[in-house]
Structure formats: structure tokens, C-alpha cells
Amino acid sequence: MLKLIRAPNLMLAQHWVNLLEMAGIGCELHNRYLQGALGEIPVDQCGPEIWLSDERDEALARRLLDNARRGPARGAVLWHCGQCGEMLEPQFTVCWQCGTARDPLAG
Ligand SMILES: [Zn+2]
Incomplete structure (x- = not known):
């Protein structure tokens, strides 16, 4: 497993996971339930994280997410x-x- 990226919110994280899965990249969404615990856990350990099942997919996954993030705000x-x-x-x-x-x- 390889931690690919931390998303600013769960909605975006889920969107990214969908994109990766559509591309055939195995991934998991971690920390999805920690949003309500802010204040007790350091901020940099909160927030949804996307983990790759196979780290060999990293380059492709990052390219997909880069494109997705650039998309709407051309x-x-x-x-x-x-x-x-x-x-x-x-x-x-x-x-x-x-x-x-x-x-x-x-x-
Ligand atoms: Zn800052």
C-alpha cells in the first residue's frame, strides 16, 4: 500500500477514488471518519487519505488527479x-x- 494523497474533504476524496477506479487503479479511502475529531488529532493526521493498492500505479494515479484538479479551473x-x-x-x-x-x- 502506498499513500497517494490527502484530500481536503471527503467529497473530493470520494471523487478522486472514483476517477482512479474508473482507470482501473486499485485504491482505498482511509481516515474517512476522522473529520469530526478535529481538535483532538493534529490537523496533518486528519482528513481522508487515498492509498494505492499497488505503488506501481503511482505515476498514473498522480497524473489522473492532476488532470482532475486542473480540469474545472482552467x-x-x-x-x-x-x-x-x-x-x-x-x-x-x-x-x-x-x-x-x-x-x-x-x-
Ligand atoms: Zn498552510
Whole structure:
């Protein structure tokens, strides 16, 4: 098993799992029930995680998810949280990892 990615929310995680499964990539959704436990567990250990059954699928899986994430927001760019360095999608104005607001001056 290989941890592929942590999703910002369960809905997106489920969407990504569906995409991977449609491509024939075996994967599992972990941590799906920890959402309500925020506050007791460090944030970076919360949130749904997508694990690959076969790590040889990693490159393909990442490409699929990259495409999926770019899809709806064509032309928009990802940004990096200035606090923790997490890469975030354009529609987010606050880092879901550490809660820092996006710096409008930073890329
Ligand atoms: Zn952050």
C-alpha cells in the first residue's frame, strides 16, 4: 500500500477514488471518519487519505488527479501556502492544512 494523497474533504476524496477506479487503479479511502475529531488529532493526521493498492500505479494515479484538479479551473494556478508550503487549488482562499489565509501578493 502506498499513500497517494490527502484530500481536503471527503467529497473530493470520494471523487478522486472514483476517477482512479474508473482507470482501473486499485485504491482505498482511509481516515474517512476522522473529520469530526478535529481538535483532538493534529490537523496533518486528519482528513481522508487515498492509498494505492499497488505503488506501481503511482505515476498514473498522480497524473489522473492532476488532470482532475486542473480540469474545472482552467487557467487558474495552484498556490503554495506561505506558512506550511502546502500546494493549494485556486478556489481555496485559506490553507486547509494550517488555516493560513492566502497571501494575495504571493504566487
Ligand atoms: Zn498552510
